[in-house]
Amino acid sequence: xxxxxxxxxxxxxxxxxxxxxxxxxxxxxxxxxxxxxQLWYEFNRSSLNLVQAIxxxxxxxxxxxxxxxxxxLCWAFAVLIVLGVLLLAIFRRHGRSRRPLSQSPS
Numbered sequence: 823x824x825x826x827x828x829x830x831x832x833x834x835x836x837x838x839x840x841x842x843x844x845x846x847x848x849x850x851x852x853x854x855x856x857x858x859x860q861l862w863y864e865f866n867r868s869s870l871n872l873v874q875a876i877x878x879x880x881x882x883x884x885x886x887x888x889x890x891x892x893x894x895l896c897w898a899f900a901v902l903i904v905l906g907v908l909l910l911a912i913f914r915r916h917g918r919s920r921r922p923l924s925q926s927p928s
């Protein structure tokens with residue numbers, strides 16, 4: 823249940839960023855969606871720096887550049903919506919119409 827809630831929150835955050843990008847586009851007549859890395863930096867730059875340091879020092883430098891850097895350069899709404907959908911798919915509910923094993927079909 824927690825995974826689904828987090829998935830919905832991330833998905834809705836992605837939708838909100840998309841609305842923001844569309845409003846900027848309508849206002850400026852120039853399509854320039856915010857990058858995921860820029861969005862993260864604006865929210866909390868110290869955590870972005872911490873994740874970079876931990877990834878490069880303790881996990882593997884290759885994981886940061888090119889893999890994570892590529893994700894950080896993608897459009898924020900796309901990253902968030904895809905991540906939200908993945909979490910919703912991973913934590914999807916299983917069918918509630920299942921019969922207990924003790925019952926036989928009639």
